[in-house]
Amino acid sequence: MRIVAEPVLRRPPTPDWAVRWGAFAHDLRFEDLPEEAVARTKLVIADCIAAIAAGAQESETLALAERLLASVGIGPHPLIGARVRGSAAAAALFNGTAGTMLELDEGNQYARGHPGIHVVPAALVAAQRAGATGRDLITAVALGYEVGARIGIASKLRVSMHPHGTWGTIGAAVAVAKLNGATAEQIVEAMNVASSLGLTTSRRTMLEGGTVRNSFAGFSNQIGLTVWDLVAAGFTGEADGVGTVYGTIAAEDWRPDEMTAELGTRWEIARNYFKRHACCRYNHAALDALAKITGESDVAPDDVERVEVDTYVWAAQLASPEPHNMLAAKFSLPFSIATTLVHGAATVDAFREPARNDARVSALAKRVVVREDEALTARLPVERAARVRVTLRDGHTLDAETYTNRGDTEDPYGEAEIEDKFLELTTPVWGARQAQALLCACRTLETAAGLDDIYALIAR
Structure with a gap:
C-alpha cells in the first residue's frame, strides 16, 4: 500500500x-x-x-x-x-x-x-x-x-x-x-x-x-x-x-x-450497574437464569447430567471448563455455573483455589455446554441475555431465561443490597464497627467539610 x-x-x-x-x-x-x-x-x-x-x-x-x-x-x-x-x-x-x-x-x-x-x-x-x-x-x-x-x-x-x-x-x-x-x-x-x-x-x-x-x-x-x-x-x-x-x-x-x-x-x-456475582459480567445472565431454576427447584449438583447455556457472543466466548487460576475461573462460564451449583452462589470464595480443586466442581464444569445464539447477540448492547437448561440424571429438565442482568438499570439492586455487599467485603478486612463507620461516612459524604476521617478509616 x-x-x-x-x-x-x-x-x-x-x-x-x-x-x-x-x-x-x-x-x-x-x-x-x-x-x-x-x-x-x-x-x-x-x-x-x-x-x-x-x-x-x-x-x-x-x-x-x-x-x-x-x-x-x-x-x-x-x-x-x-x-x-x-x-x-x-x-x-x-x-x-x-x-x-x-x-x-x-x-x-x-x-x-x-x-x-x-x-x-x-x-x-x-x-x-x-x-x-x-x-x-x-x-x-x-x-x-x-x-x-x-x-x-x-x-x-x-x-x-x-x-x-x-x-x-x-x-x-x-x-x-x-x-x-x-x-x-x-x-x-x-x-x-x-x-x-x-x-x-x-x-x-x-x-x-x-x-x-x-x-x-x-x-x-x-x-x-x-x-x-x-x-x-x-x-x-x-x-x-x-x-x-x-x-x-x-x-x-x-x-x-x-x-x-x-x-x-x-x-x-x-x-450504572452493580455486581453481586464475583465474576465477569458476561456470565451474569446465565447465573441469573440459573438462580431462577434453583430458586424454584432443589438441584443437587450430583444429580445434574448436563447444563446447556445459550447466550450472546461475548459470553459464549467464555467456554473453557478448566481454568488454571482465579482470573481464568472468573472468565469461565462453565466453571461459574458449576461452582455456583456446588457452593450455592458465585461468591469470592467460590473462585478461590479450594473451589478450583474441588473434584465435584471440575467434573460438573465439564458437563456445561455453552453456545452462541445469534438472536441473543443481536440484542446487544441493550440486552445481555441467556437461556439455561439443566438436565437431571433422571431425565427431567429445568429451564429458565433472562434478558436483563440483576443490577442493571432495568433491574437494579436496591440501596440496601448494595450496602450489604459493602459490609460483606469490608467487614473481614476491618471488622464490623469500622466497616459500619466507613459506610456511614460514605452515606453522608456530601456533608463532610473535609475527608480526613474517611482517609483515616481506609488507611487502617
Missing part, C-alpha cells in the same frame, strides 16, 4: 464538543447534580472502596504493596486494605489494581466498561492533596465517570482491545483536573493529553487468565494523576486527541454528538 503524506500545516481548531465539555466541566457545581446522580455517586465511591479493600487481601496485591512502597515511595495516601500509606503514584496504581482483582467493581452497560474503578482511586488521591470537601469529591467522580463513559458510548473499541485502561484514563484525568481547579482550557487539554496515554490492552489477557489485566485500571488512575502534572506544567495534546484515538486507533465509529447529548441532564453514573 502506498504511503500518502498528509502534512499538518497548522494546528486545527478544538472541536465544538470538546469546547463545550471544557466549559461544562469547569462550571459544574455540586448543586448542579441531580439527586439521583449524587446518591449513585456515593454508592459508586463506597462500592469501589469495598472492592479495593477486598481485592487488596490477595497475595499478589499484598506483595505489590510492599514493592510499590520500596520503588515508588511512601507518602500520606492510603493503599486501601493494605494498612499502609504510600505516594500518590503508588496509591493510585495499587487501589485501581486491587479494585479489579475480584471482578466485583461496578460498571456501565452503555459504555461497555467499568468507569468507576478508573476514576475513584485517582480522585481519592487528588482530593486528599487538594484538601477537598465531600461535595468536591462527589462532583469530580461524577464528572470523570461521565466523560469516560460517554467516550465508551461514542466509540466502538476494537474487538481485540480490553476496555480497562483505555477511555477510563481520560475519566481519571478530568476528575483530577476538576479537583485541582483547572480552567476550561486545561480540562480540554487534559482530555487530549490523556487520550494519547491509554494502554494498548489485549482482550486475550482475560481469556487466558493473564493477571496483568488487573493492573490496567491501576495504570489509568496513575496516569490520570500524571496528566494533570503534564498539563499544569504546560504540556499539550493534539487538538482532537480523543477523536483521533477513539475514531481511528483504539476504536472506530466515533460519534462526537454522543459526548454532548443531554449533557447535564442525563448522568451516566445514574445508569
Whole structure:
C-alpha cells in the first residue's frame, strides 16, 4: 500500500464538543447534580472502596504493596486494605489494581466498561492533596465517570482491545483536573493529553487468565494523576486527541454528538450497574437464569447430567471448563455455573483455589455446554441475555431465561443490597464497627467539610 503524506500545516481548531465539555466541566457545581446522580455517586465511591479493600487481601496485591512502597515511595495516601500509606503514584496504581482483582467493581452497560474503578482511586488521591470537601469529591467522580463513559458510548473499541485502561484514563484525568481547579482550557487539554496515554490492552489477557489485566485500571488512575502534572506544567495534546484515538486507533465509529447529548441532564453514573456475582459480567445472565431454576427447584449438583447455556457472543466466548487460576475461573462460564451449583452462589470464595480443586466442581464444569445464539447477540448492547437448561440424571429438565442482568438499570439492586455487599467485603478486612463507620461516612459524604476521617478509616 502506498504511503500518502498528509502534512499538518497548522494546528486545527478544538472541536465544538470538546469546547463545550471544557466549559461544562469547569462550571459544574455540586448543586448542579441531580439527586439521583449524587446518591449513585456515593454508592459508586463506597462500592469501589469495598472492592479495593477486598481485592487488596490477595497475595499478589499484598506483595505489590510492599514493592510499590520500596520503588515508588511512601507518602500520606492510603493503599486501601493494605494498612499502609504510600505516594500518590503508588496509591493510585495499587487501589485501581486491587479494585479489579475480584471482578466485583461496578460498571456501565452503555459504555461497555467499568468507569468507576478508573476514576475513584485517582480522585481519592487528588482530593486528599487538594484538601477537598465531600461535595468536591462527589462532583469530580461524577464528572470523570461521565466523560469516560460517554467516550465508551461514542466509540466502538476494537474487538481485540480490553476496555480497562483505555477511555477510563481520560475519566481519571478530568476528575483530577476538576479537583485541582483547572480552567476550561486545561480540562480540554487534559482530555487530549490523556487520550494519547491509554494502554494498548489485549482482550486475550482475560481469556487466558493473564493477571496483568488487573493492573490496567491501576495504570489509568496513575496516569490520570500524571496528566494533570503534564498539563499544569504546560504540556499539550493534539487538538482532537480523543477523536483521533477513539475514531481511528483504539476504536472506530466515533460519534462526537454522543459526548454532548443531554449533557447535564442525563448522568451516566445514574445508569450504572452493580455486581453481586464475583465474576465477569458476561456470565451474569446465565447465573441469573440459573438462580431462577434453583430458586424454584432443589438441584443437587450430583444429580445434574448436563447444563446447556445459550447466550450472546461475548459470553459464549467464555467456554473453557478448566481454568488454571482465579482470573481464568472468573472468565469461565462453565466453571461459574458449576461452582455456583456446588457452593450455592458465585461468591469470592467460590473462585478461590479450594473451589478450583474441588473434584465435584471440575467434573460438573465439564458437563456445561455453552453456545452462541445469534438472536441473543443481536440484542446487544441493550440486552445481555441467556437461556439455561439443566438436565437431571433422571431425565427431567429445568429451564429458565433472562434478558436483563440483576443490577442493571432495568433491574437494579436496591440501596440496601448494595450496602450489604459493602459490609460483606469490608467487614473481614476491618471488622464490623469500622466497616459500619466507613459506610456511614460514605452515606453522608456530601456533608463532610473535609475527608480526613474517611482517609483515616481506609488507611487502617
